[in-house]
Amino acid sequence: AQSVTQPDIHITVSEGASLELRCNYSYGATPYLFWYVQSPGQGLQLLLKYFSGDTLVQGIKGFEAEFKRSQSSFNLRKPSVHWSDAAEYFCAVGATGTASKLTFGTGTRLQVTL
């Protein structure tokens, strides 16, 4: 069975500082990987995805993530955080071949201080 671990429940960064959110997955083969962002009371917005190919993927809002097979990780990064980035971030894994259900981590809440 697939699973996702987001070890950081809550992270606080200053506006303009760099950001890295950690994600580790468990899956028997190369998975499909995703990062979503959720503002309070809202649905999830897709930030970026990895299906295959280049292990460094670019997403919206200046985010990027790197797939590291050896570490079973897919960490999300942003070089300079904006106050509007404050939200909950979810990493998710999907099974290759079928791309059916997604399994999500428990999320990391990002707080940005001015």
Place this chain on the structure above:
Amino acid sequence: DTGVSQNPRHKITKRGQNVTFRCDPISEHNRLYWYRQTLGQGPEFLTYFQNEAQLEKSRLLSDRFSAERPKGSFSTLEIQRTEQGDSAMYLCASSSERREQYFGPGTRLTVT
């Protein structure tokens, strides 16, 4: 592309009542998914459809829950005899074959 829409956005009901939620996917997407999200947790998969066929159901989907997608377009999720433990955000998502899922705004259910 108008995105995935869900109605209602909020529902308050008394324990024991039945509720039904609707999801309208992105028009060209043939796959539709339902997830449930409780406070402080990530979404958990409930079920998914490819066109009108329900292909997978989670064990979270007790016999009080039923989902339909009669014409392969919109979908409904019904909860019978609601319990306080059913209080959650119910999220719908859609996708093309083997592609990323796009989520709707969710329906927040409160069972009193």
